[in-house]
Amino acid sequence: METLAIGDFAARSGVAPSALRYYEREGLISSTRTTGNQRRYQRSELRRVAFIKIAQQVGVSLEEIRDALAELPEGRNPTKADWARLSARWRGKLEERIVLMERLRDQLTGCIGCGCLSLQRCNLINPADRLAARGPGAQMIVNPPDQNTDVGTVTPRRDRSDDQIGRIRP
Amino acid sequence: METLAIGDFAARSGVAPSALRYYEREGLISSTRTTGNQRRYQRSELRRVAFIKIAQQVGVSLEEIRDALAELPEGRNPTKADWARLSARWRGKLEERIVLMERLRDQLTGCIGCGCLSLQRCNLINPADRLAARGPGAQMIVNPPDQNTDVGTVTPRRDRSDDQIGRIRP
DNA sequence: CTGCAACCTGAAGTTCACTTCAACTCAAGG
DNA sequence: CCTTGAGTTGAAGTGAACTTCAGGTTGCAG
Numbered sequence: 001m002e003t004l005a006i007g008d009f010a011a012r013s014g015v016a017p018s019a020l021r022y023y024e025r026e027g028l029i030s031s032t033r034t035t036g037n038q039r040r041y042q043r044s045e046l047r048r049v050a051f052i053k054i055a056q057q058v059g060v061s062l063e064e065i066r067d068a069l070a071e072l073p074e075g076r077n078p079t080k081a082d083w084a085r086l087s088a089r090w091r092g093k094l095e096e097r098i099v100l101m102e103r104l105r106d107q108l109t110g111c112i113g114c115g116c117l118s119l120q121r122c123n124l125i126n127p128a129d130r131l132a133a134r135g136p137g138a139q140m141i142v143n144p145p146d147q148n149t150d151v152g153t154v155t156p157r158r159d160r161s162d163d164q165i166g167r168i169r170p
Numbered sequence: 171m172e173t174l175a176i177g178d179f180a181a182r183s184g185v186a187p188s189a190l191r192y193y194e195r196e197g198l199i200s201s202t203r204t205t206g207n208q209r210r211y212q213r214s215e216l217r218r219v220a221f222i223k224i225a226q227q228v229g230v231s232l233e234e235i236r237d238a239l240a241e242l243p244e245g246r247n248p249t250k251a252d253w254a255r256l257s258a259r260w261r262g263k264l265e266e267r268i269v270l271m272e273r274l275r276d277q278l279t280g281c282i283g284c285g286c287l288s289l290q291r292c293n294l295i296n297p298a299d300r301l302a303a304r305g306p307g308a309q310m311i312v313n314p315p316d317q318n319t320d321v322g323t324v325t326p327r328r329d330r331s332d333d334q335i336g337r338i339r340p
Numbered sequence: 341c342t343g344c345a346a347c348c349t350g351a352a353g354t355t356c357a358c359t360t361c362a363a364c365t366c367a368a369g370g
Numbered sequence: 371c372c373t374t375g376a377g378t379t380g381a382a383g384t385g386a387a388c389t390t391c392a393g394g395t396t397g398c399a400g
């Protein structure tokens with residue numbers, strides 16, 4: 001079957017060769033080798049890379065993407081149906097994230113109205129629907145807010161009522 | 171005026187003390203000092219931190235956030251109007267990003283239909299509306315796709331027609 | 341006034357997602 | 371056959387956004 005050398009594969013996928021090698025080390029994509037040990041990519045790998053890029057745009061980490069891709073069949077080439085299943089699941093993730101951002105937008109709009117942006121009062125960032133305080137960057141958008149998740153590195157303080165301000169200093 | 175020590179401020183803002191010191195070094199927030207050199211935060215700084223967190227959730231880098239916050243008045247405390255202006259501008263950014271994700275979702279849906287996820291054929295990731303190949307992570311969602319932006323580290327190849335596959339190897 | 345939690349600093353460490361480098365090998369056109 | 375651009379590896383470097391650490395200081399409760 002026709003295969004692509006890494007340079008051509010890079011050009012076609014829009015991902016740098018170094019990144020492709022990295023993805024391979026990380027188990028996201030694979031390649032065969034020539035007798036001379038050069039990588040050759042099957043065309044079907046382009047779909048994997050496409051998927052990786054889409055997922056990244058949504059803010060998903062490579063680790064999560066790898067886990068998702070792991071559900072594709074080993075050995076045989078993934079069929080349309082395989083991809084369709086995976087895509088459907090991720091469409092769900094996308095949808096989730098969109099809803100989250102819409103909520104964020106609506107709440108920000110509310111805050112423009114009241115001019116507040118207050119942490120405790122405004123429900124933009126309040127303990128109830130805690131979107132923040134997970135990792136750095138956009139990965140917070142990634143993990144849907146759920147219960148039993150530790151809120152992060154905030155040092156626990158012995159209970160202060162929610163409306164107390166803490167020690168008041170001069 | 172009443173101020174908060176870093177621990178209390180951290181508890182109230184949901185951001186770790188170490189992160190707050192980091193933000194200060196990076197010029198995103200500020201504090202006054204006691205005679206003993208300890209940080210004291212004004213309540214108004216909570217709004218800044220709130221804003222930082224919101225922006226981060228949308229995938230904006232601290233650098234961009236700092237630039238945005240730089241538009242708030244120096245010296246006097248920002249008024250509601252100041253915040254409203256800033257928020258309005260960022261609501262726009264949010265909106266943009268939502269549109270982007272919705273497009274992504276619709277295109278992914280299309281791809282479920284055709285089962286493709288092909289790079290060149292599918293308009294999910296095609297050179298025309300190039301969303302990808304910027305930085306890692308979600309920061310690509312951040313910079314709206316525009317012309318004269320270098321596409322990244324993809325080694326330029328002398329022109330290959332879009333439908334050619336590159337050298338074909340056995 | 342003392343004890344101890346909370347705070348300070350600068351430097352170094354961490355994770356993610358890559359890129360760059362050096363030193364070397366492969367493969368295809370002339 | 372030879373040259374040269376493309377490919378290989380492991381190791382080290384990068385930048386963003388923090389955290390951790392060591393070693394020392396502050397400030398409030400008792």
